[in-house]
Amino acid sequence: MNALGARIAALIAAQGPLTVAQFMTIALHDPVAGYYATRSPLGAGGDFITAPEIGQMFGELIGLWCVQVWRDQGRPGRTALVELGPGRGTLMADILRAARLAPEFLASLDVILVEASPVLRAMQAERLAGCGVPLRWSERFEEDGRPLLVIANEFFDALPIRQFVRTPRGWCERMVISDADGKLGFALAPRPDPFVSGGDAPPGAVREIAAAAAALVEDVARVIARHRGGMLIVDYGYADGGEGETLQAVRSHAFADALADPGTVDLSAHVDFAALRAAAAAGGAAGHGPIGQGVFLEALGIAARAEMLMRHNRDQAGLIASARDRLVTPAAMGTLFKALAILPPGAPPPPGFPS
Numbered sequence: 001m002n003a004l005g006a007r008i009a010a011l012i013a014a015q016g017p018l019t020v021a022q023f024m025t026i027a028l029h030d031p032v033a034g035y036y037a038t039r040s041p042l043g044a045g046g047d048f049i050t051a052p053e054i055g056q057m058f059g060e061l062i063g064l065w066c067v068q069v070w071r072d073q074g075r076p077g078r079t080a081l082v083e084l085g086p087g088r089g090t091l092m093a094d095i096l097r098a099a100r101l102a103p104e105f106l107a108s109l110d111v112i113l114v115e116a117s118p119v120l121r122a123m124q125a126e127r128l129a130g131c132g133v134p135l136r137w138s139e140r141f142e143e144d145g146r147p148l149l150v151i152a153n154e155f156f157d158a159l160p161i162r163q164f165v166r167t168p169r170g171w172c173e174r175m176v177i178s179d180a181d182g183k184l185g186f187a188l189a190p191r192p193d194p195f196v197s198g199g200d201a202p203p204g205a206v207r208e209i210a211a212a213a214a215a216l217v218e219d220v221a222r223v224i225a226r227h228r229g230g231m232l233i234v235d236y237g238y239a240d241g242g243e244g245e246t247l248q249a250v251r252s253h254a255f256a257d258a259l260a261d262p263g264t265v266d267l268s269a270h271v272d273f274a275a276l277r278a279a280a281a282a283g284g285a286a287g288h289g290p291i292g293q294g295v296f297l298e299a300l301g302i303a304a305r306a307e308m309l310m311r312h313n314r315d316q317a318g319l320i321a322s323a324r325d326r327l328v329t330p331a332a333m334g335t336l337f338k339a340l341a342i343l344p345p346g347a348p349p350p351p352g353f354p355s
């Protein structure tokens with residue numbers, strides 16, 4: 001057990017068990033020893049790799065997606081382009097490079113990077129230096145009453161979830177407890193939670209609720225419905241609700257124990273796209289999708305983009321082809337990863353999504 005684990009055990013001894021969401025928040029964001037506070041998790045030397053780190057085509061196509069959504073809505077004036085959880089800044093760099101094809105779009109932008117991690121903020125600042133558009137950082141999404149484009153790749157899977165387990169008594173919350181030696185473990189709350197519904201699930205079924213994710217999407221949807229713009233969420237997850245436990249811990253590209261050494265492993269959970277779409281509707285906006293990342297990127301023209309890159313970089317043709325395949329094939333990221341778009345009601349359907 002490491003130092004953060006000992007601190008969490010002391011907290012539990014003092015005030016009682018933590019919800020899984022509370023545990024995730026501390027393990028990921030403790031300012032001294034939290035996972036995101038202390039390291040860059042991305043890339044070959046890190047714990048996991050994401051679509052923009054696989055190939056520049058991903059971010060370029062999303063850049064053109066932003067331009068098209070903006071044009072479809074009558075080129076609204078000063079627009080906030082917000083990225084949630086920008087990682088190493090790679091996706092935003094690719095978006096802005098592709099958007100140079102539309103100088104009037106670039107000229108209308110203020111870019112806001114919503115990032116909790118000081119380590120990643122520094123990498124983003126370095127990566128985006130000299131990009132030619134005004135940049136600023138924020139720790140959370142804040143609306144400022146103007147047209148809004150929001151991009152989130154592999155952000156929502158990092159938000160905390162609560163877990164409930166079906167018992168003969170009802171849905172009981174899974175809690176994190178600590179034994180006499182300070183070793184962390186899971187246990188069920190003795191009493192069922194009266195607000196979790198779904199009486200016909202078999203005993204042992206697990207349901208996950210991502211309240212922070214839904215609240216954020218509802219807030220963004222409300223701004224988009226009112227001031228125009230759009231949101232694109234790309235992440236791994238399931239399309240139509242469903243029970244099941246999906247909390248996972250990853251270290252060095254392999255699964256790990258979620259509780260053993262808090263702050264040293266990435267914690268994430270599958271995104272419940274149906275819940276996010278419902279949150280968008282609650283905010284008064286229209287959800288499109290989710291559709292598979294592969295179908296989405298194919299519809300945006302990844303094949304043609306990859307061919308053009310291969311023609312201009314013949315020595316890298318193999319790498320470009322394998323990046324394209326990794327992004328779109330069902331065996332890799334093509335179907336587990338999904339795209340959900342959120343637009344004002346009545347806006348033209350977003351590029352890449354069936355109308």
Ligand code: SAH
Pocket residue numbers: 036042050051052053084085086087088091114115116117120139140152153154155158159
């Ligand atoms: N979008 C990037 C990085 C994904 S990793 C990519 O695709 O490569 C998750 C990102 O979300 C990291 O930048 C992490 O620091 C950030 N993050 C996680 N939880 C956050 C929170 N609660 N608030 C702000 N940023 C958060």
